[in-house]
Structures are given as C-alpha cells and as structure tokens.
Amino acid sequence: MRLDKSHPMAARPAEARSFDALIVGAGFSGLYQLLCLRDRLGLSVRLLEAADGVGGTWYWNRYPGARCDSESHSYAYYFSEELLQEWTWSERYPEQPEILRYLNHVTDRFDLRRDIRFGTRVTAAHYDAVTNRWHVTTEAGERYVAKFLITAVGCLSAANIPDIAGLDSFAGTWYHTGQWPHEGVDFTGKRVGMIGTGSTGIQAAPVIAQSAAQLTVFQRTANYSIPARNGPLSDDFKRWARANAAEIRSVMHSTPNGHPFVICDRSAHDVTDEERQAIYEAAWEKGGLQFRAAFRDLLTDKAANDTAAEFLRQKIREVVKDPATAATLANIDHPFATKRPPIDTGYFETFNRDNVSLMDVLANPIECITPDGIRTRDGTEHKLDIVVFATGFDAMTGPLLRMNIHGRDGLSLREAWRAGPRTYLGLQIAGFPNLFTITGPGSPSVLCNMPVAIEQHVEWITACIAHMRRHGFDRIEPTEQAVDGWVEHVNEMANATLLPQAKHSWYLGANVPGKPRVFMPYAGGMARYRTACARIAENGYEGFALSAETGALQRSAVS
Numbered sequence: 001m002r003l004d005k006s007h008p009m010a011a012r013p014a015e016a017r018s019f020d021a022l023i024v025g026a027g028f029s030g031l032y033q034l035l036c037l038r039d040r041l042g043l044s045v046r047l048l049e050a051a052d053g054v055g056g057t058w059y060w061n062r063y064p065g066a067r068c069d070s071e072s073h074s075y076a077y078y079f080s081e082e083l084l085q086e087w088t089w090s091e092r093y094p095e096q097p098e099i100l101r102y103l104n105h106v107t108d109r110f111d112l113r114r115d116i117r118f119g120t121r122v123t124a125a126h127y128d129a130v131t132n133r134w135h136v137t138t139e140a141g142e143r144y145v146a147k148f149l150i151t152a153v154g155c156l157s158a159a160n161i162p163d164i165a166g167l168d169s170f171a172g173t174w175y176h177t178g179q180w181p182h183e184g185v186d187f188t189g190k191r192v193g194m195i196g197t198g199s200t201g202i203q204a205a206p207v208i209a210q211s212a213a214q215l216t217v218f219q220r221t222a223n224y225s226i227p228a229r230n231g232p233l234s235d236d237f238k239r240w241a242r243a244n245a246a247e248i249r250s251v252m253h254s255t256p257n258g259h260p261f262v263i264c265d266r267s268a269h270d271v272t273d274e275e276r277q278a279i280y281e282a283a284w285e286k287g288g289l290q291f292r293a294a295f296r297d298l299l300t301d302k303a304a305n306d307t308a309a310e311f312l313r314q315k316i317r318e319v320v321k322d323p324a325t326a327a328t329l330a331n332i333d334h335p336f337a338t339k340r341p342p343i344d345t346g347y348f349e350t351f352n353r354d355n356v357s358l359m360d361v362l363a364n365p366i367e368c369i370t371p372d373g374i375r376t377r378d379g380t381e382h383k384l385d386i387v388v389f390a391t392g393f394d395a396m397t398g399p400l401l402r403m404n405i406h407g408r409d410g411l412s413l414r415e416a417w418r419a420g421p422r423t424y425l426g427l428q429i430a431g432f433p434n435l436f437t438i439t440g441p442g443s444p445s446v447l448c449n450m451p452v453a454i455e456q457h458v459e460w461i462t463a464c465i466a467h468m469r470r471h472g473f474d475r476i477e478p479t480e481q482a483v484d485g486w487v488e489h490v491n492e493m494a495n496a497t498l499l500p501q502a503k504h505s506w507y508l509g510a511n512v513p514g515k516p517r518v519f520m521p522y523a524g525g526m527a528r529y530r531t532a533c534a535r536i537a538e539n540g541y542e543g544f545a546l547s548a549e550t551g552a553l554q555r556s557a558v559s
C-alpha cells in the first residue's frame, strides 16, 4: 500500500532495520567483507550500495580505455582456490567490462546479492555510546542500526570536479571520467577538450582521439608514462598462472607493492651507464609497472631516480615528433613514481595525430568555461562540443568525509581529521568505536595492488570481530596514544622515500583546494604492514581498547 504524503503514518520516520554489521560499498572490499562476516562468522549483515550494481570503482569508471594497471592474474581475489581455478582473464591488463563481469560472477557464485541493498546512498552515520550501536541513514530516509559499521567505499570514489567559473554556462556536454554514462559517449565528429593527464586521462586520450574530430588535452602537470604492452594472454600463461597460484600469492604477500614481481636487489649505482640503459630498455619493452622494480633504490635515492626519470623523458622526446609538444610533455616536475605512475597504450604517440593538440595550462591556465568552450589566460577560446574532466578524486578521505560520520560524543570525522587523517593502522579511528575503514588512510592501500591490500584488511577485521565474540567484547577502539604512534610511523615511512617530493600529488591531498597536505597512504610496504597488523593482533590487539557492553573498559587485555 502506498501512503498519501498527508497521511500521519507517512510522516513517521522509517523503522530502523537492525543488523550485527553494516557494510558500505559493493566493490572488491565490501563483497569479500560480506562473505566473511556472513558465511564465516554467521553474522547478520546488510551491505548498502549507492549504485544499481556491484563493482565499486569498476561500476563507475566506464570512460574510454578504462583498464587496470595491475596484471590481470594478480588483480583478483586469492581467498578461494576454486574461484582462482574457474575464472580466466583474457588480457594482460583487464579492461573495465571484464573486471565488472568478474565481480558480478563473484557476487553470484557466493550468493551475495540477497544481502546487498542497491540504489542506497549513505548520507549519515552516528554512533550511540549508550547502546553501542551505529545509526545509519540513507538518502531515501531509510534507517539502519548495527553494532559494527565497515566502510568499503574505496580510496578513489569521490569525484573531483574543479570549480571552474562558467561551467554552468557551457552549451556542450561535459563528463567526469569517474561518473561515466553507461550508454557511452559518441565522440564522432566532436571537438573534445580533456582536462587532466593522470592515469585516467592518459588511458582515455588515445581512445577519444580515434573518433573525435579534434581532441585538445589540457595538461597542468606533465607525467611519466610507461607502455602497458597489453595484449591477449596465451593459453600457456593462463595454465601457468593457474598451476602456480600459491606461489604468485606468496610473492604478492612478500613484496612492498603487492604485485606479482620482485623488486630487483641492485642499486641503480651498481651498474655502468650502458648496463643501466640496457636494463631500462628491457623494462620499457616489457612494459607495465615492473619498470619501477628495475632497481631497489628508485624511490629512495634521488640520484638513482634521476636516471630513470631522464630515460623516460628521453623516450617522450623520441616518440613525439613536434619538439615543442615533446618539451611540454617531458617538462615533468617530480621524481619518477612519486605520483602514481600511469601505464598507457599509445599515449605519447597520440600527440603525433593531426587531430590532437596539447595545451600547457601550467604556463597558460584555464581562466573559465564559456558557452562555447574553454578560455585560457592568453584570451584564446578553445571551441568545444564536449569537455571531459579526467581530474581525479578527493582521494582516500573524501569518500569517508562525504558520509557525514559522527562518533562518540557527537565528534564529527571532519572535525577529528581537520588537520588530516589520523588512524591506527588505517583500520580504526579514536573516538569512533566499532567503525572499521577498509583501505583507510594510514594503510598501504593505493600504494599496493588493491585486491592484496583489501584481502588483508577484510581478513584482519573478520579475525578481530571473531576475537571479540570469543572473549565477550562488544566494543573496540584505538587509544589516542596508539593513533599518535601510528601517525608518526606513517610520516616516518613516507619521509624515508621520495614520495612527498611530488608536491602536486593526490597522495598528499594537493589536488583538492583547502585539503590538508598530509601524505595519506602507508609507504612502509605491504609486507612490513602485514607483519605489524599480525603482531598487534597476536599481542591481544595491542593499542586498542576492548570492552564489553556491560563492564569496565579493558585495554588489549586478552591474548
């Protein structure tokens, strides 16, 4: 029965639905967390998802050329031997539709869909200390209550659309790559302007250029890129990956970035110039993120890094025929790999096409958007039919802050993180009991092959909740002291690398005006992080305060 709006019943707030745990987000993280809590621990769980389908990043990012930069055989769940054996990837780097098919397959295979509520965006969550429950409200006004709240909202899901004057007046159409229309965009015969040259823009430009009448790429910060050398996987490789799944898993668990290759033990200074050049050439020909693994000190020693940076700049000059365009593309202001290094298929070659041009908006910034296109400071109006914002995300903290989370004593997460994110292990926040943040700031997350980081977090959270149930605890929260110590350690690890030297990086929050400049991910490496998490759990959840709903607070009392 549908109630008329004037009916007294209709005005009453919706009845709250109660669960042991609520999960927000149905990407890689949320799906596995649902499976673990429901099927392994037997909890009642509801997963809330804003989209109409599963996939998270891979549901939203449907822009032309969208593809993962982790190799497909490593960009998958490794928790289920059967799943590993039955799924076959088709290419070296999986394309967005294939990853989405994979995640739908996982959802159905483990019968997860029945506990997911789609089309449900969480707009607020607050913790009630008296009942030790999280109260969650959705955009449609639905209410949920649970003891545990687990965010699985991804690190790169809050679109960053720059506040450029005049966007409302634009007579053409515009899109952000992270909110791409499902029906696709027809660029045929169109004059297209694309803002942004991060991983996304570098993937999209070559594909857009193939059908657009004209593509103008607006570049603010020039970027390195390495050829992906993508292609179909051979049957031999597929057989090898299946037969060696256990070994691949073990390599991914032992390397800093969670990828299925080992970082070479030699320094860039250990070899002659000729040898170094040959090593870089071989890595360039092989393609992909493995280029970073050519020497062990590329991310810690500026002089070592310079050798890679110069090799990559020289490649740009060789590939791009117009010297002025090549100079603008190679005018890179940060050490190699201190921003997430993109991998591409024909990116620099795209600038040799007659229908593609490059605008240096560092030298000549975008002033405004007009009804007809984009105007730059020199007064030129670039006439456009379509503007593509490949301008990235309010990374890591954005998706959490947009959820309007309030913890104990009404403390808002925004207030708690006013000077930047503060977590313990990237998993929990002081003042926010029973809230777990999968791949939260302060964890390796975006510096790691994501499924590896995700599986580790989900399994840690599951073991933690199992521990609480076994020992009669209902509440867990890190101590302020543990958070202070972890934040200091995260800073130390970042400062031991060249990563903070990229001043315009989203790792530092520099892409969003007003965002605190704090290096957010944990740069100490996945293997070291995994060991720290395991040790803390073995020591009875050292640094966490655990307590029962009735009874005194105990500080990591049980081992």
Ligand code: NAP
Pocket: 067, 068, 069, 070, 156, 162, 163, 195, 196, 197, 198, 199, 200, 201, 203, 218, 219, 220, 221, 340, 343, 361, 366, 390, 391, 392, 393, 446, 504, 506, 511
């Ligand atoms: P991004 O790396 O943040 O790049 C955004 C680009 O937009 C930058 O070039 C940035 O310039 C530019 N930009 C932002 N605001 C601007 C403005 N107002 N005016 C002019 N330029 C502006 O975002 P992304 O390319 O979407 O990538 C984000 C992350 O997603 C990647 O680093 C990666 O982790 C992930 N990703 C992965 C893949 C993959 O697996 N292959 C693909 C896509 C994305 P500045 O640098 O000057 O700020």
